[in-house]
Amino acid sequence: xxERPLRADAARNRAKLLAVATEVFTTxxxxxxxxxxxxxxxxxxxxLFRHFPTKEALLEAVMVGRLDESAxxxxxxxxxxxxxxxxxxxxxxxxxxSVGKSEFTEALAAAGVDVHAALRERTEEIRDRLxxxxxxxxxxxxxxxxxxxxxxxxxxxxTGRAVEQLGEDPAARERIFTVVLxxxxxx
Amino acid sequence: xxERPLRADAARNRAKLLAVATEVFTTxxxxxxxxxxxxxxxxxxxxLFRHFPTKEALLEAVMVGRLDESAxxxxxxxxxxxxxxxxxxxxxxxxxxSVGKSEFTEALAAAGVDVHAALRERTEEIRDRLxxxxxxxxxxxxxxxxxxxxxxxxxxxxTGRAVEQLGEDPAARERIFTVVLxxxxxx
Amino acid sequence: xxERPLRADAARNRAKLLAVATEVFTTxxxxxxxxxxxxxxxxxxxxLFRHFPTKEALLEAVMVGRLDESAxxxxxxxxxxxxxxxxxxxxxxxxxxSVGKSEFTEALAAAGVDVHAALRERTEEIRDRLxxxxxxxxxxxxxxxxxxxxxxxxxxxxTGRAVEQLGEDPAARERIFTVVLxxxxxx
Amino acid sequence: xxERPLRADAARNRAKLLAVATEVFTTxxxxxxxxxxxxxxxxxxxxLFRHFPTKEALLEAVMVGRLDESAxxxxxxxxxxxxxxxxxxxxxxxxxxSVGKSEFTEALAAAGVDVHAALRERTEEIRDRLxxxxxxxxxxxxxxxxxxxxxxxxxxxxTGRAVEQLGEDPAARERIFTVVLxxxxxx
DNA sequence: GATGAATGAGAATTCATTCAT
DNA sequence: AATGAATGAATTCTCATTCAT
Numbered sequence: 001x002x003e004r005p006l007r008a009d010a011a012r013n014r015a016k017l018l019a020v021a022t023e024v025f026t027t028x029x030x031x032x033x034x035x036x037x038x039x040x041x042x043x044x045x046x047x048l049f050r051h052f053p054t055k056e057a058l059l060e061a062v063m064v065g066r067l068d069e070s071a072x073x074x075x076x077x078x079x080x081x082x083x084x085x086x087x088x089x090x091x092x093x094x095x096x097x098s099v100g101k102s103e104f105t106e107a108l109a110a111a112g113v114d115v116h117a118a119l120r121e122r123t124e125e126i127r128d129r130l131x132x133x134x135x136x137x138x139x140x141x142x143x144x145x146x147x148x149x150x151x152x153x154x155x156x157x158x159t160g161r162a163v164e165q166l167g168e169d170p171a172a173r174e175r176i177f178t179v180v181l182x183x184x185x186x187x
Numbered sequence: 188x189x190e191r192p193l194r195a196d197a198a199r200n201r202a203k204l205l206a207v208a209t210e211v212f213t214t215x216x217x218x219x220x221x222x223x224x225x226x227x228x229x230x231x232x233x234x235l236f237r238h239f240p241t242k243e244a245l246l247e248a249v250m251v252g253r254l255d256e257s258a259x260x261x262x263x264x265x266x267x268x269x270x271x272x273x274x275x276x277x278x279x280x281x282x283x284x285s286v287g288k289s290e291f292t293e294a295l296a297a298a299g300v301d302v303h304a305a306l307r308e309r310t311e312e313i314r315d316r317l318x319x320x321x322x323x324x325x326x327x328x329x330x331x332x333x334x335x336x337x338x339x340x341x342x343x344x345x346t347g348r349a350v351e352q353l354g355e356d357p358a359a360r361e362r363i364f365t366v367v368l369x370x371x372x373x374x
Numbered sequence: 375x376x377e378r379p380l381r382a383d384a385a386r387n388r389a390k391l392l393a394v395a396t397e398v399f400t401t402x403x404x405x406x407x408x409x410x411x412x413x414x415x416x417x418x419x420x421x422l423f424r425h426f427p428t429k430e431a432l433l434e435a436v437m438v439g440r441l442d443e444s445a446x447x448x449x450x451x452x453x454x455x456x457x458x459x460x461x462x463x464x465x466x467x468x469x470x471x472s473v474g475k476s477e478f479t480e481a482l483a484a485a486g487v488d489v490h491a492a493l494r495e496r497t498e499e500i501r502d503r504l505x506x507x508x509x510x511x512x513x514x515x516x517x518x519x520x521x522x523x524x525x526x527x528x529x530x531x532x533t534g535r536a537v538e539q540l541g542e543d544p545a546a547r548e549r550i551f552t553v554v555l556x557x558x559x560x561x
Numbered sequence: 562x563x564e565r566p567l568r569a570d571a572a573r574n575r576a577k578l579l580a581v582a583t584e585v586f587t588t589x590x591x592x593x594x595x596x597x598x599x600x601x602x603x604x605x606x607x608x609l610f611r612h613f614p615t616k617e618a619l620l621e622a623v624m625v626g627r628l629d630e631s632a633x634x635x636x637x638x639x640x641x642x643x644x645x646x647x648x649x650x651x652x653x654x655x656x657x658x659s660v661g662k663s664e665f666t667e668a669l670a671a672a673g674v675d676v677h678a679a680l681r682e683r684t685e686e687i688r689d690r691l692x693x694x695x696x697x698x699x700x701x702x703x704x705x706x707x708x709x710x711x712x713x714x715x716x717x718x719x720t721g722r723a724v725e726q727l728g729e730d731p732a733a734r735e736r737i738f739t740v741v742l743x744x745x746x747x748x
Numbered sequence: 749g750a751t752g753a754a755t756g757a758g759a760a761t762t763c764a765t766t767c768a769t
Numbered sequence: 770a771a772t773g774a775a776t777g778a779a780t781t782c783t784c785a786t787t788c789a790t
Contacts, residue, residue, distance in 0.1 A: 033758080161347075418755045532721075550715060594764085595765085763778100768772100
């Protein structure tokens with residue numbers, strides 16, 4: 001339970017590795033060699049494998065980090081506004097965050113990283129939060145009542161994909177949001 | 188310039204290789220070894236590399252095949268109905284077709300397959316056709332006039348992603364389509 | 375069933391690899407790197423792994439080769455003489471053959487190479503043959519009747535170990551044989 | 562020359578490390594990682610390497626400990642009985658002790674631990690003692706007079722190997738001893 | 749043209765050993 | 770003295786690609 005707190009330098013290395021891994025997995029896919037990640041982080045491979053006993057473990061840790069971050073932001077946004085606004089702003093937030101990362105996510109799934117405890121825990125947490133958001137927005141009449149959580153999550157991923165493919169055109173991105181968010185409203 | 192026509196057996200081999208490659212890249216990602224593709228196709232690796240000098244070339248060929256198929260279907264649908272209906276049915280068609288293939292597409296992109304002539308040609312063709320469809324639907328007042336081709340393509344990819352993530356629930360899939368297609372209509 | 379006959383060059387490579395592996399595993403233990411074995415055999419590592427998909431598989435193949443050889447020699451000796459003489463000459467033969475190889479055998483056992491079909495088959499065959507030899511010599515009154523096959527095999531291994539440790543002194547080696555062979559006779 | 566006496570805790574650590582190393586090298590071979598030995602002994606790797614500057618040094622220390630123990634027991638037995646009985650009981654003792662340890666001994670040899678001072682010293686001591694035992698038994702007419710120390714040592718090792726291979730069957734083990742001990746007697 | 753054996757540059761992972769804390 | 774984090778050479782195995790048959 002009580003993981004001994006890492007020595008300062010070890011913690012720094014771990015953080016650096018995680019940062020580098022997040023960056024490269026995200027932008028170049030999970031094919032990037034562990035060796036390169038270590039080198040970029042300024043440590044030896046041995047250090048990488050001391051912190052993450054497997055490449056898969058590293059992938060998972062990256063995933064967990066991303067989810068934690070998202071969860072925190074969702075929590076913050078959800079608390080700050082009425083149900084409808086909370087729902088829509090979270091939708092935007094999550095989409096924006098996932099941009100540039102779908103290749104990574106897909107690869108993770110394809111690699112069959114079978115969601116271990118840590119990962120599942122985070123996933124559940126976000127899932128619960130989003131479930132609450134969706135229900136709130138539906139009660140407020142802002143979202144089609146027939147939509148379930150799975151469709152919501154799928155739309156989240158899909159919109160992220162769309163925005164990602166669009167590249168750097170903010171006006172076009174806005175039009176994508178308009179389409180999806182309008183589509184989410186009761187008709 | 189004029190490629191000498193392949194001997195009958197060579198053509199058969201090429202076709203078989205393409206079929207197998209399409210299947211495995213689509214279902215298991217681009218990580219599948221060339222050797223396995225060759226074996227499944229019932230030929231030696233040498234033959235594979237004779238027809239496709241590079242794994243990347245094989246990927247591209249698979250891509251071209253899929254695009255040709257899609258283009259043909261789009262052409263058929265586009266001819267068979269009024270502009271609005273043509274647009275919407277093509278949208279569905281392309282989405283359904285891309286299901287289960289995004290991992291492949293992403294991988295292709297990530298691999299930096301820099302769109303050669305053959306590929307570009309097909310892409311352009313579909314692009315033109317879709318451009319026409321979109322314009323038609325917009326003229327008919329069935330689709331928001333402010334949407335451009337890029338957004339349309341992005342929504343296509345995104346909806347595919349959403350449907351893919353949803354898995355096998357046809358009712359939920361239908362709800363995804365409802366959201367996106369309603370969102371596409373003028374508001 | 376019908377393993378396609380290897381191409382001449384492939385067969386040559388396989389044989390060379392096996393010879394080199396037998397040599398180095400025997401003299402230097404199983405720790406010798408696959409890479410070195412390949413290099414010594416004059417082929418690339420890839421070739422080694424094509425013929426023996428695993429280092430363990432290579433170990434096993436070496437083992438099988440050695441057993442086959444022994445079995446053939448035992449068969450020959452066993453046919454050539456009366457039961458007592460057959461027994462004693464086979465004992466000597468097997469001991470002499472195992473010299474310098476116990477480190478290898480032990481390592482194999484320690485590595486938990488869990489005796490696959492091919493290996494087991496050979497082991498059984500030799501075992502059966504030796505069982506017959508032992509029974510014959512016992513019926514002829516040349517060997518203590520209370521000894522079972524396991525003790526016989528253990529003495530074989532032990533005498534091999536003794537001879538091995540002794541090094542190159544033929545007279546001393548002969549004295550070891552005298553002790554053990556005299557000890558085997560009824561008292 | 563005079564090694565400064567270790568602090569009490571350091572001595573404890575050293576002893577614990579040696580005990581653990583003896584145990585694991587004996588039962589699992591010399592492949593066990595130093596890290597694991599240290600952890601099992603309840604110390605850090607650094608401590609292990611402070612006491613034994615090399616893994617090989619640790620192997621040697623283990624060896625020395627085992628030899629000291631054997632030497633003490635041999636001395637005790639040798640003093641307690643007539644020459645013949647002393648000889649035979651020491652033979653049994655040394656064989657029983659070496660059971661389960663041959664893999665370790667072989668590995669040591671294979672690793673080329675070139676017998677340093679400490680090790681050689683112990684070896685010599687035992688060697689001398691056994692030489693005395695053997696001569697005594699030969700003078701008493703209990704052992705073949707033509708046997709030299711090398712053959713005796715080789716038979717010791719070989720019988721150990723035989724007994725080891727036999728496993729847990731005490732009656733069979735006894736039969737092995739009968740064969741070898743009878744063989745040792747003048748004929 | 750077809751075959752599949754050979755190649756060898758990686759890739760992930762381990763482990764003895766060093767060194768900052 | 771003790772600790773355990775860091776190191777990086779070494780190891781096994783994979784796979785795109787070439788080339789002798």
